[in-house]
Amino acid sequence: MINDKLIEGLKRKNEEAFNAIYHETKRGVYSIIFSVTKSHQATEDLMQDVYMKMMQSIDSYQMHTNFNNWLLTMAKNLAIDNYRREKKVNKIEINDMDQMNPSKEILPDEETKFQLMIHALDEEQRTIILLRMVDDLKFKDISKILNKPIGTILWQYQQALKVIKRLEGLE
């Protein structure tokens, strides 16, 4: 859990605080970047940039506001900026998946299912699904990060689930 003490430690450039905050926030940060890039490699690269920027901007963080939302908003903006600037989003097609190096825990068919799902969703749906399912973020917080009404977020979440369930080859 991120508390004031950790954030104060971060402001003092304390490495232990940095590591603790990384482990608390890595799922959300990874999810939101991946929803833009759709590439694990590009996401890992950008993870480094996000945490670098977090340290550079930590003095501008306003205490007693939601730190996680602040960081995820920063991660989302950085991923989008990167996408616009470099135009190098790795569009990994389903056919290219053989070239990927999935981790040992992930069976190939699970990887295929994951890629099918990810590519079937639009960017906003991916963000909502990943933040909700991977980071267990509240819809209320997702709506703040994406700056959309909570109703829209709930609607998009349900739509995304419908899109995934309509996909063939998942069963």
Added chain:
Amino acid sequence: MKNKDIKKIMKQNIESHIPQSAPTIDFLFDQSNHDIEVIKKPRFNINLALATTLTVMMVIVGFLLFSIGGVNPSHPEFRFQNDEQILSFSAVSTLSLLSTMGENTLVSNITQMAQTNEDPIVSHLMPYLKSAEKIFLSDTGLNVITTDSTLPDYQYMMTFETKNLLNETTTYEMHYNLILENQDEEESEYQLSGILIQGQKEYQVIGEKEIEDDEEKLEFRAYLNETSYVESFYEIENDEQKFSYKVYQYGQLISESEFKIEYEDDEIKIELIFTEGNNSGKFEFEYVTEDEENIIKIKFDSTIDEIEISGEITVKMEIDPLNGDIIYHFLIDPENDDSYEYDARDDEDEDEEDEPEDEEDEPEDEEDEPEDEEDQ
């Protein structure tokens, strides 16, 4: 594929790629401060999952018990007894309004008997008439029952019935997941997300209850698609219960209305005020029985297509003997013009016998974490 399976695949894949070590950042870390207290996030273990499930079930059972115990059929006063009844009425009334969105998005519709000669007053009145009809014929409130959902993707099912002027019953089902955000001993704030099923028609819906400055706000939305939806907002003040509606089409607000329900002199009185672009109007509904026939009488004052018109309307309902269709029979009596009759055919309230396509699916494994309950 069930939601929990989707979640499992997403979570496993993403977590297997997240770098386990924090990135090495070329900062001059202050090594002198090692008193940072790292509080580990508690794992959502089975006991917590069970406790969460039980809590939510208790809330639902509480709703149900209150609903059953709170309705007194002998009491003549109409008043929504609980959130479930408000949500149910919100659902049926927003559904009526969805039918006004034009043929491209029209799902549930009033089919005018003469499409080329559609009566402008009736076309504006109709969705609200159907809402008023459901209030007038529901005695002391809508009969709502909440049970476990029969669909795999949802936790709960709210079943409710409405009656028309012929006392025929229409059944609605709302399957939803409840997301409890805040709860204390006396009251709770929550969101729900699900689908509303009427016959073979299915609509995405969301609902939200918020408490701000001791005022309860209950909002409900029913969607045709992401940009075309109807939003309702319920509030109660003194003896007046009010629903406000906003209709959005392609993301644009196209009409607003207020639907007030008052109980006065042992009678239910309903007033509707609407604006839709340059059109506006006020309708006052009254329910009477004449010669054992149920009738709704309406006083109206409207400006539609730049024509100001006021007067009275009498509405009866009958069955078309040729095909069994329900027909609303209007006698429109404008103040400064001759009266005329108009018929409109209704296909919204026909119960469909076919089951929803997902109904055969097995229910979710009860031991699994409820999809959206972690947030309380």
